[in-house]
Amino acid sequence: MSVQRKKSRRVVEREAQFKQYRADVQSRGKPFYPWAMFHDAAMSTVVVGVIIGLACVWYFTSGEDPHDVGWLGPRYAEPADPGTTTFVPRPDWYFYFLFYLLRIFKWPDSVILGTVGIPTILMILLFALPFLDVRRERRIVRRPVAVTALLLTAASMGVLTYKGAVAEEATAAGSEAVEQLIEEQNLPEGVRPGLELFLRTCTSCHTYAGEGSSNLGAPDLTTIGDTGRSVEQFMQILREGPGAMPSFANLPEENLRSVGEFLEASKGAG
Amino acid sequence: MAVPVRTKSRRRQQLEEAALYPLDWVEERSGLVGALKYFLFRKVPGDISWGHTLGSATLTAFLVQAITGAILAMYYKPHPDTAYESIQYITNDVTLGWLVRGMHRWGASVFIILMFFHMARVFLYGAYKYPRELNWIIGALLLILGMFEGFTGYLLPWDQTAYWATVVGVNLQGTGPFLGPFLVNVLNGGAEIGVDTLSRFYSIHMLLLPGAIFALIGLHLWLVIRLGVTSQPWSPEAAGSGEPEEPRPAREGLVRPARSGGSE
Numbered sequence: 001m002s003v004q005r006k007k008s009r010r011v012v013e014r015e016a017q018f019k020q021y022r023a024d025v026q027s028r029g030k031p032f033y034p035w036a037m038f039h040d041a042a043m044s045t046v047v048v049g050v051i052i053g054l055a056c057v058w059y060f061t062s063g064e065d066p067h068d069v070g071w072l073g074p075r076y077a078e079p080a081d082p083g084t085t086t087f088v089p090r091p092d093w094y095f096y097f098l099f100y101l102l103r104i105f106k107w108p109d110s111v112i113l114g115t116v117g118i119p120t121i122l123m124i125l126l127f128a129l130p131f132l133d134v135r136r137e138r139r140i141v142r143r144p145v146a147v148t149a150l151l152l153t154a155a156s157m158g159v160l161t162y163k164g165a166v167a168e169e170a171t172a173a174g175s176e177a178v179e180q181l182i183e184e185q186n187l188p189e190g191v192r193p194g195l196e197l198f199l200r201t202c203t204s205c206h207t208y209a210g211e212g213s214s215n216l217g218a219p220d221l222t223t224i225g226d227t228g229r230s231v232e233q234f235m236q237i238l239r240e241g242p243g244a245m246p247s248f249a250n251l252p253e254e255n256l257r258s259v260g261e262f263l264e265a266s267k268g269a270g
Numbered sequence: 271m272a273v274p275v276r277t278k279s280r281r282r283q284q285l286e287e288a289a290l291y292p293l294d295w296v297e298e299r300s301g302l303v304g305a306l307k308y309f310l311f312r313k314v315p316g317d318i319s320w321g322h323t324l325g326s327a328t329l330t331a332f333l334v335q336a337i338t339g340a341i342l343a344m345y346y347k348p349h350p351d352t353a354y355e356s357i358q359y360i361t362n363d364v365t366l367g368w369l370v371r372g373m374h375r376w377g378a379s380v381f382i383i384l385m386f387f388h389m390a391r392v393f394l395y396g397a398y399k400y401p402r403e404l405n406w407i408i409g410a411l412l413l414i415l416g417m418f419e420g421f422t423g424y425l426l427p428w429d430q431t432a433y434w435a436t437v438v439g440v441n442l443q444g445t446g447p448f449l450g451p452f453l454v455n456v457l458n459g460g461a462e463i464g465v466d467t468l469s470r471f472y473s474i475h476m477l478l479l480p481g482a483i484f485a486l487i488g489l490h491l492w493l494v495i496r497l498g499v500t501s502q503p504w505s506p507e508a509a510g511s512g513e514p515e516e517p518r519p520a521r522e523g524l525v526r527p528a529r530s531g532g533s534e
Binding site: 014017018020021022024025026028029030031032033035036037039040042043044046047048050051052054055056058059064066072075076077078079080081082084087088089090091092093094095102111112115116123126127129130131133134135136137138139140143146147150154216241243244245246247 | 309310311312313314315316318320322323324326327330331334350354357358361362368369371372373375376377378379380382383384390393394395396397398399400401402403406407410413414417420421424427428429430431432433434435437438439441442443444445446447450462463498500501503504507508509510
């Protein structure tokens with residue numbers, strides 16, 4: 001004897017609706033071939049055309065040289081060099097929204113919200129959607145919450161992607177910036193090599209007295225010397241690369257030391 | 271003579287039989303011909319629109335990736351000493367190599383965009399609702415796997431952009447609690463990004479993820495065929511939107527009495 005569980009009204013209604021859908025499609029529907037398939041084939045042709053078009057524009061406006069960027073970017077950048085001092089970490093465009101999210105949070109307290117927290121929450125919401133919205137209603141005007149959520153998501157992803165795309169990359173600070181910083185920040189003359197290297201490399205992600213651009217949640221280092229760390233400790237941080245920071249263990253020892261000395265001397269203008 | 275009946279000539283009959291024999295042979299042993307017929311001639315709602323083509327367009331973009339990727343794999347050499355050179359060789363020297371690599375590179379963006387558009391369409395039409403919840407989840411998985419394809423493929427040219435974006439990308443995953451450091455080790459194949467990382471990313475990018483994506487697309491399509499696609503929600507004749515419509519007589523009251531109610 002099977003136990004008859006009483007179905008809730010919602011379940012009964014949605015089952016009836018799907019049955020109705022089946023009957024309607026059977027009686028009033030059109031066959032997939034050729035009618036729907038024609039539309040699919042036409043759209044797919046457009047897609048392949050666009051891909052070929054992009055490939056052509058990309059190739060014919062760029063050159064063999066990595067600096068010949070053309071309209072859509074270079075064919076390749078310089079070869080990878082783990083010991084380099086100039087680089088800008090930049091993901092492909094569809095990660096810009098995540099990339100820019102990290103600028104909003106401050107290192108080190110809340111950056112984990114940007115790296116793990118918000119993406120995880122978004123993923124959970126994505127998977128859970130059919131169980132959060134269990135109404136049968138599909139008409140757009142009757143789903144104000146869902147439509148608002150869609151518009152807000154699309155808008156915020158669009159804005160974050162745009163902001164990530166136009167995010168200022170650190171422009172190599174000139175020698176006048178070096179002089180100015182030494183004077184304004186009361187830096188000893190001896191840290192000049194470290195400061196120059198810092199402005200070439202670290203300002204891709206860190207800010208310092210208004211120089212550089214903040215990326216990936218990297219903290220401002222104007223007064224990092226106030227933390228009381230020793231030169232050795234700063235060098236260790238450079239080698240390890242805590243958190244999202246890359247390891248700079250491939251840099252020569254003297255470079256690490258000069259940056260460490262500069263950071264140790266950075267105690268702000270005041 | 272009686273009424274002439276046009277019959278197929280004996281020769282024609284034999285020809286038709288010979289042509290259909292392979293199909294019958296396959297059908298008898300697999301049922302695939304019947305399945306294909308069902309797929310092609312099944313009914314879809316009469317009001318489906320261009321919005322409904324986004325799914326198949328996404329599939330097309332993925333197939334472009336699979337085909338161009340297979341060709342690129344014939345020339346690409348996944349080792350830090352050779353990867354960059356092989357990319358240069360493919361782009362500048364191989365016949366039409368630029369086209370294959372260009373299509374793979376830009377096809378990736380098109381694939382990602384189409385996945386988002388397709389998802390937005392499904393969301394707007396409420397097509398994730400009963401009984402299609404499971405297909406939404408499979409689609410969400412496909413989106414995430416597709417994004418990981420982008421992430422792993424980005425490293426392969428082994429240029430400055432690729433290298434540093436991956437260093438930072440992997441480090442970001444390392445900030446996660448519990449799983450983070452473990453994930454970094456798995457992805458890098460060690461503490462640093464190097465030889466092992468490149469071959470690992472290559473394997474993930476061209477075997478593991480595409481295999482999973484193919485399988486999930488198969489499941490995704492199976493569910494689409496089994497459950498059917500939704501009508502446009504605003505369509506006056508949306509399938510399943512209300513009471514079944516009775517065919518209205520030409521002039522009510524003339525052929526039969528005007529609607530009296532009662533019967534459905």
